[in-house]
Amino acid sequence: MRDILENITEKLSTRGAESDLIFSTNKSLKMSAQKGEISEYKVSSSQILGVRVIKEGRVGISFTEALDEESVNFMITEALRNAQNSHENIHEKILGHSGDLVDCAFYAEEDVELSTKIKKTLELESLVKKADSLVTSVPHNSYSENEFTTLYLSSSGRFTSFRDKAFSISTSALMDKSGKKANYYDSHLTHRFCDLDWDKVIKKSLFYAREFLNESPLSTGKYHVTFSADCLQSIMGCFSNFFSGKAAMDKVNPWTPHLGQEVISADLSIHDIPQFDQSFRKSFFDSEGVEQSPLTLIEDGNLKSFYHNSVTSNYYSTLTTGHASRSALGPLGVSGTHFIIQGKNPKTLPSKYVEVIQMDGLFSGANRVNGNFSVAIKGHLWDRGERIKSVGNCTLSGNFQELLKNVEVTGTLLSSSIDGTFFTVPLLFGDLSIAGV
Amino acid sequence: MKLLSPHTAHDIIHSGLSLGADFVDLFIEKTQSELMVFKNSRPEDIQSGTHFGIGIRLIHGEETLYGYTNSTDREELLRITSLLGARIGKKNLPKNINFETSHFSPIPALEDVEMDPAYKLFLLKNIDERFRKNSKVIQVMLNLIKKNQLVEIYNSEGLVASDVRPYIRLFHHLVMKDGKFQSEAFHGPGAFGGWSFLDTLNQEQICETLLKQGTTMLYAPPCPGGKMPVIIDNGFGGVIFHEACGHLLETTSVEKKASVFWDKLGEEIAHPSLTAIDDGTLSGEWGSLSIDDEGMPTQRTVLIKDGVLKNFISDRLGELKTGHKRTGSGRKQSYKFAPASRMRNTFIQNGSSHNDDIFSSVAHGLYAKKMGGGSVDPSTGQFNFSVQEGYIIKDGKITTPVKGATLIGTGPEVLRKISMVGQDLKLMAGMCGSVSGSIPTTVGQPLIKVDEILVGGEA
Numbered sequence: 001m002r003d004i005l006e007n008i009t010e011k012l013s014t015r016g017a018e019s020d021l022i023f024s025t026n027k028s029l030k031m032s033a034q035k036g037e038i039s040e041y042k043v044s045s046s047q048i049l050g051v052r053v054i055k056e057g058r059v060g061i062s063f064t065e066a067l068d069e070e071s072v073n074f075m076i077t078e079a080l081r082n083a084q085n086s087h088e089n090i091h092e093k094i095l096g097h098s099g100d101l102v103d104c105a106f107y108a109e110e111d112v113e114l115s116t117k118i119k120k121t122l123e124l125e126s127l128v129k130k131a132d133s134l135v136t137s138v139p140h141n142s143y144s145e146n147e148f149t150t151l152y153l154s155s156s157g158r159f160t161s162f163r164d165k166a167f168s169i170s171t172s173a174l175m176d177k178s179g180k181k182a183n184y185y186d187s188h189l190t191h192r193f194c195d196l197d198w199d200k201v202i203k204k205s206l207f208y209a210r211e212f213l214n215e216s217p218l219s220t221g222k223y224h225v226t227f228s229a230d231c232l233q234s235i236m237g238c239f240s241n242f243f244s245g246k247a248a249m250d251k252v253n254p255w256t257p258h259l260g261q262e263v264i265s266a267d268l269s270i271h272d273i274p275q276f277d278q279s280f281r282k283s284f285f286d287s288e289g290v291e292q293s294p295l296t297l298i299e300d301g302n303l304k305s306f307y308h309n310s311v312t313s314n315y316y317s318t319l320t321t322g323h324a325s326r327s328a329l330g331p332l333g334v335s336g337t338h339f340i341i342q343g344k345n346p347k348t349l350p351s352k353y354v355e356v357i358q359m360d361g362l363f364s365g366a367n368r369v370n371g372n373f374s375v376a377i378k379g380h381l382w383d384r385g386e387r388i389k390s391v392g393n394c395t396l397s398g399n400f401q402e403l404l405k406n407v408e409v410t411g412t413l414l415s416s417s418i419d420g421t422f423f424t425v426p427l428l429f430g431d432l433s434i435a436g437v
Numbered sequence: 438m439k440l441l442s443p444h445t446a447h448d449i450i451h452s453g454l455s456l457g458a459d460f461v462d463l464f465i466e467k468t469q470s471e472l473m474v475f476k477n478s479r480p481e482d483i484q485s486g487t488h489f490g491i492g493i494r495l496i497h498g499e500e501t502l503y504g505y506t507n508s509t510d511r512e513e514l515l516r517i518t519s520l521l522g523a524r525i526g527k528k529n530l531p532k533n534i535n536f537e538t539s540h541f542s543p544i545p546a547l548e549d550v551e552m553d554p555a556y557k558l559f560l561l562k563n564i565d566e567r568f569r570k571n572s573k574v575i576q577v578m579l580n581l582i583k584k585n586q587l588v589e590i591y592n593s594e595g596l597v598a599s600d601v602r603p604y605i606r607l608f609h610h611l612v613m614k615d616g617k618f619q620s621e622a623f624h625g626p627g628a629f630g631g632w633s634f635l636d637t638l639n640q641e642q643i644c645e646t647l648l649k650q651g652t653t654m655l656y657a658p659p660c661p662g663g664k665m666p667v668i669i670d671n672g673f674g675g676v677i678f679h680e681a682c683g684h685l686l687e688t689t690s691v692e693k694k695a696s697v698f699w700d701k702l703g704e705e706i707a708h709p710s711l712t713a714i715d716d717g718t719l720s721g722e723w724g725s726l727s728i729d730d731e732g733m734p735t736q737r738t739v740l741i742k743d744g745v746l747k748n749f750i751s752d753r754l755g756e757l758k759t760g761h762k763r764t765g766s767g768r769k770q771s772y773k774f775a776p777a778s779r780m781r782n783t784f785i786q787n788g789s790s791h792n793d794d795i796f797s798s799v800a801h802g803l804y805a806k807k808m809g810g811g812s813v814d815p816s817t818g819q820f821n822f823s824v825q826e827g828y829i830i831k832d833g834k835i836t837t838p839v840k841g842a843t844l845i846g847t848g849p850e851v852l853r854k855i856s857m858v859g860q861d862l863k864l865m866a867g868m869c870g871s872v873s874g875s876i877p878t879t880v881g882q883p884l885i886k887v888d889e890i891l892v893g894g895e896a
Contacts, residue, residue, distance in 0.1 A: 034693055035499075043504040043520050044773065045513075046490065063486035065507045066467075071487060082483040085554045139695035139816045174695060174816045181697065181817040217891075220662050250476060251576045252612055254619065331474075331482040361821030364810030365843045365893075369612050370619040372659075374843035374893045376821040395662065395821075395843050395893020435662025435893045 004072075005153040008051065011076060013155055017055035017083070018094040020154040022287070022328040024048050030144040031118065033125040038118060040142075050328030053079045057088040063328050091314040092332070095288055098157030103284045105164055105191070112193045117143060120198060124171040127202050134175040134213065135206075140185055141171040145193070158289035164281060167193050171201050173209035182215070184208035184358075189280065189419055208357065212378055215392030217436030224353040225396065225429045229415045231359050233422035236339060238366050238373065239400040243297055245312030245321075246334045252369050254401070259303050264404035266301035267345050268427075272323070274337040280420025283337040287326040292337065295321050300344075307334040341424040343409030349428060354391060355380045371400035377434070394436035398429075406430045439589065440465040441491060441509055443536055446591040449493060449514045454531035454593055456522025458495035458502070460753075462592035464730060465491045466772040468584055475561040475579040478569070483554075490772035493518055497525045499758055503775040536591065539598040541734040543727045545720040549585075549603050549631020557581060560635060567644045568611055573652065576612040581605075583632070590732040598732035604723070604877055605634045606866060609643060613651040620840075622651040623809075623825065627723040627866030627877065634721075650807060650826045653838045660827055660839035660894030666802035667844060667887045668795055668830065672863040673808050675784050675880035677887075678713060679869070680813040681820045681848040686715075686740055686748075687766075687778040688755025689872055690815040697818045697849050701746050702761075707852035709744040710788050717765055717781035723866035724782040724879035731767035731776055738764045740783075741852075752778040770874025777873040784881030788858025795857045795886045797833035803842060803892050804828040804835050810867075811844075818848035843893035851887055859884035 005021045012019040030042040049072070050063035060083030064075040124141040145167045152160040170187035186204040188197050227235065241247035248256040255263055274283040274292035285291050288310055296304045308316070309324030309332055325335035358378040366373040374397040381389040411426035446463055453461035467489045474482040491514065495502040502521035506513055561579050568577045586602040606627030613620050624647055628634040669677060682698075690696035698706060707713075717735025719725050728734050731753050739747045751759070752767030755778045767776035796804075804827065811822030824842035828835045864881035 037498070038500055038524070040775070041500065041502045041521065041524050042775070043517060045506050045517070046773070047507055050486070059482070061482065061484040063484075064489070066487060066489040067507070071489070075486065078485045081554075082485055085480065085558065086483045087479040087481070137694050137816070139690070139693050172816075183814055183816045250578075329486065330484060360814070360819070361810075361812055361823060361843060361845075364812070365821070365823035365841075367619075367621055367840075369614075369621050372841045374660075374823065374841045376819070376843065376845045376893065393845065393891065395845055395891070397659065397662070397841055397843070397894055433659075433662065433895045435891065435895075437664070 001151060002153065002159065005151065008072065008076065009153060009155040012053055015080065017053040017080060018155045019051055019053045020094055020152065022050045022326060023151045024328050025149045026146060028144060028146045030142060031121050032142040033122045036122065036126060038121065048328040049075065051075060051079045052332070053083050054092060054094055055080060055083045057090060058083040058086040059089055059092050060084070060086055061331055092311045094154050094156055095158065095290065095310050096156050097289065101160045101285050101289060101291065103162045105281065107165060107191050110193050123198065124169060124202065128171055128173050128205060131202070131206050132175065132210070134177055135173050136176045137174045139172055139174050139183065143169050152287065152289055154289060160285050160289045166191060167196055169196050169198060169201055171205050173205040175209045175213050177213045180213060182209045182212035184212060187418060211390045212392055215378060215390040217393040218354070218381065218391055218434050219437055220435045222431045223434050224350055225356055225432045226353060226427065227356045229417045229422060229424055231356050232424055233417040234359060234362050235400070236422065238362050239368060239371060241368050242400065243307055243336070244334050245306040245308040245316065248306055249312055249315050253306070254369060254371065255303055261303060262301045263303045263401070264298060264301050265407045267343050267409050268298065268404065268407065269296070269300060269342045270298040271296050271340045271342065272307070272336045272338060273340055276338040276340065278414070278416060278423065279338045286322045286324040287332070288324040290320055290322040290324065292322040307336055309334050337421070339422050340414070341427070343425040343427065346409045346411055349410050352383045353428060354434065355382055356396065373398060373400065394434050397433045397435070403429055440467055440587065441589060443597070445509070445511050445514065447534055447536070448511060449518055450534055450591060450593050451531055452515055452518045453493070453495045453522060455529050456519065457525035457527035457529055458497050458522065460496040460593055462494050462590060462731065463491060464772050465589040466586060468586040468771070471583045473557060473561065473581040475565060478565050480558055488771060492772040492775070493521065494775055495521050496754065501754060501775050505772050534593060535595050536597045537595050539596050539732055541728055544629065544718055544725045544735070546603050547628050547630025547637070547721045548633040550633050552632040564640055564644065567640065568648065571648050573613045573615050573655065574611060575614045578610040580608040582608070588730070590730070592732065596732050598728055600726070600728050602726055603629065603631045605630060605632065607635065607638065609647060611647050611651050613655055615655055618655045620651045620654040622647040622654070625866060628721050629723055629725040630721050654826060654840050657838040657840040660803065660842035660892060662892055662894040664889050664891050666799045667805055667890050667892065668799060668802065669805045669808065669885050669887065671859065671861045671883045673865040673867070673880060674805065674885065675865065675882035676808050676811055676867065677822055677844070677851070678785050678882060679780065679783055679878070679880045680811045680822065681851050682713065683715070683780045683783045684813050684815045684871065685818060685848050686750050687780070688749050688751045688759050688761055689777045691749055691761070692755060692758040695816040698746060702749070704746055705744045706746045706849065707741050707744040708855050710858045711741060711744055711852065711855050712786040713741040713784065714738065714786055715740055715750055715766070715780055715783045719782050722782045722864060722879050723877045724780070726781070729765045729767045729776070730769050733763055733765045733767065735765035735781060750778045750780060752776055768873060768876050770876055774873040777871065779871060779873060779876055780869060780878050782864060782879035782881070784862060784864060785858060785883065785885065787860045787862045787883050790857040790859050792859050792861065792884050795859060795884055796830065796835070798857065798886065799830045800832055802830045804830050805842070805844070813848065820848060821845045839894070841894055845891050845893060851890060854888040854890070855885050856888050857886040
């Protein structure tokens with residue numbers, strides 16, 4: 001495939017254009033169960049080739065999923081035509097580096113029979129159903145395995161190769177108690193089949209579905225709140241524009257004027273560590289082929305840096321932080337690798353607080369430019385070290401910037417999101433509005 | 438020109454049947470897409486590309502076996518088919534399939550006239566300039582998306598159908614700032630059709646509406662939280678029916694008994710003032726299509742009539758599993774997904790109330806003039822929606838603007854509480870994400886009143 005990519009960059013060079021190419025493939029197997037049978041069984045093999053050309057300072061992007069000569073030539077022509085209609089962009093250039101970088105994580109081949117995978121998938125439904133007479137169905141359950149490869153080649157001669165394989169399982173428990181329904185969904189992601197924790201996913205779905213059967217709203221008021229790592233990751237993801245050099249360029253990053261200033265609690269520091277030991281997968285280079293190293297975003301509450309690619313760094317006359325992101329389909333953006341919130345001066349938890357375990361509607365209920373959000377929540381009310389009530393049918397409202405100012409560190413151990421890309425020390429957020437009864 | 442030779446299609450389907458499948462279909466897709474992103478007062482990104490692939494579906498009993506590839510190579514297609522067929526583990530001796538082209542009346546689409554890229558940029562530049570006359574506007578982002586989806590469908594019952602589906606959408610995103618106050622406003626009209634759609638848009642009105650919304654919400658205080666009556670405006674307000682009820686009527690949820698309405702056919706599930714429709718046949722509407730992704734012509738389906746549940750939204754597998762007749766609703770994002778029962782243009786029909794009467798019936802409540810997005814868990818019926826532009830109603834009058842409101846509740850509960858339905862039905866384009874991917878759907882309604890709903894906001 002590298003030959004084909006080189007051939008394309010050469011063709012484009014003869015037409016006066018710099019370029020870089022991304023070629024991605026994916027092979028997958030997915031299945032799910034209903035009523036004791038496999039109800040869905042899906043196999044796939046797909047590929048996509050995308051090109052970014054820069055000609056006379058203008059950028060054009062095109063892609064194709066068909067790799068016959070005619071389709072590839074059409075993609076090249078389209079990319080050049082798109083560049084012609086684009087504006088002149090003095091900041092966007094193909095980086096001048098060359099050389100090969102390879103990141104092909106090695107995982108010992110496993111010899112797992114298809115029949116074993118099917119048996120375990122069926123159990124994602126049957127064991128949930130058997131575990132509790134209140135379970136009426138298991139609406140979401142699945143086993144999937146995916147193998148990805150991504151190749152990158154630039155006209156300057158940078159070539160990167162990435163390969164990975166992931167396994168995931170999920171299940172849910174829909175319970176009904178006298179007409180009141182509750183459903184909870186859990187999942188697990190690993191690099192090897194043998195590491196999948198089937199039991200934990202099943203037990204967690206059952207546990208929270210039982211809990212939420214008894215949920216009731218809180219009285220409307222202000223509460224101290226903790227979030228699960230996954231919920232906090234969602235909030236950080238929703239407001240990722242606050243950390244983005246691209247959003248700063250686009251005037252939708254409210255922290256743009258505050259670089260070097262205190263923007264959140266001085267007890268917090270936030271880092272992006274590409275090769276973080278506890279992560280699901282270490283990251284070694286970005287989508288422009290730039291080698292990655294740790295980045296401090298916030299230190300003791302002070303905003304130190306945004307995520308940058310070569311374009312945003314040129315715009316702000318700084319260096320790229322190695323956080324370019326691009327798929328074969330689209331333009332160059334920025335994204336983080338592993339987001340780590342660390343804290344100091346830990347305090348003890350107050351006697352009463354709300355633990356948020358599930359949030360719905362965050363992305364639709366958020367204003368990314370002013371940081372306001374409002375979201376439906378489920379969780380627990382704690383009092384003096386005891387979980388005294390399951391909470392639901394209420395909403396939590398706040399502001400992203402205020403949230404991170406009015407926060408206390410309550411421990412030192414990092415907890416991780418399910419996907420292994422987000423880590424945080426325990427945090428307690430103060431005075432958040434919860435609307436219930 | 439055929440995307441896949443009928444001879445190859447025959448061989449693949451024959452192979453699937455001989456491996457024990459009861460039914461086999463092929464979905465071949467070639468989609469040309471274009472995207473122009475106009476931002477920072479200039480054409481920031483211009484992208485285009487070709488999606489191409491083939492989806493192979495085998496149905497055995499109630500089991501769906503699905504595979505896809507980007508290759509038209511006969512051997513690769515047979516390999517995928519054999520991987521799927523291996524699951525069935527039995528052999529058949531199928532009869533020959535005689536393909537017969539399906540004829541259907543195409544749903545009229547807006548004309549797809551050629552448009553010079555320079556003219557498209559000229560239009561976007563004009564919109565940008567119109568917005569930026571307001572000094573509080575700090576960013577205008579315009580995404581012009583055009584897709585042309587060619588599909589071919591073959592199945593083991595001998596059906597051959599092909600269709601061309603043009604889609605166009607112009608998404609407006611406005612950011613305003615005044616000192617420490619910031620606000621956003623969105624609008625995303627779309628159509629089943631081509632470039633001529635752009636000429637149908639009243640840009641002056643769109644700009645005026647968005648600037649008014651952005652300016653109002655700049656200084657709006659937080660919405661007070663609590664239970665209260667809510668009046669939801671026409672157009673995108675229909676997202677509440679889409680999420681709170683529409684998804685619960687899809688056989689994809691009904692077949693797993695994962696919908697609170699699975700056994701409620703013929704029963705009163707909503708207030709008698711409410712009639713709701715799912716219609717794939719509306720000329721030029723964003724959620725329309727001539728045939729669904731299983732090759733069946735789309736239709737107008739009455740979901741709820743005067744509060745009584747009349748029909749579910751059904752596809753082939755839904756009919757097989759639940760007995761509810763197919764409604765031409767088997768839809769999917771692309772060849773990468775097996776079809777599922779999905780909505781098309783879904784709306785609450787005009788009622789009998791006058792808007793003045795609806796407002797005057799509320800002593801204290803919320804007027805949700807512009808809804809944002811939302812989501813639902815069909816198994817519990819629990820939904821949430823954001824309100825982009827909201828106002829407090831006092832003694833029947835629209836008063837203070839408020840920001841940050843969220844509406845939460847359950848579908849069955851809210852349907853019974855829609856007590857007044859106006860007469861100004863309006864449809865709006867949106868994207869709906871579910872098991873078979875993200876698809877164009879239209880939502881809509883006239884002005885409605887919900888007697889009580891939990892409004893999330895400031896304590």
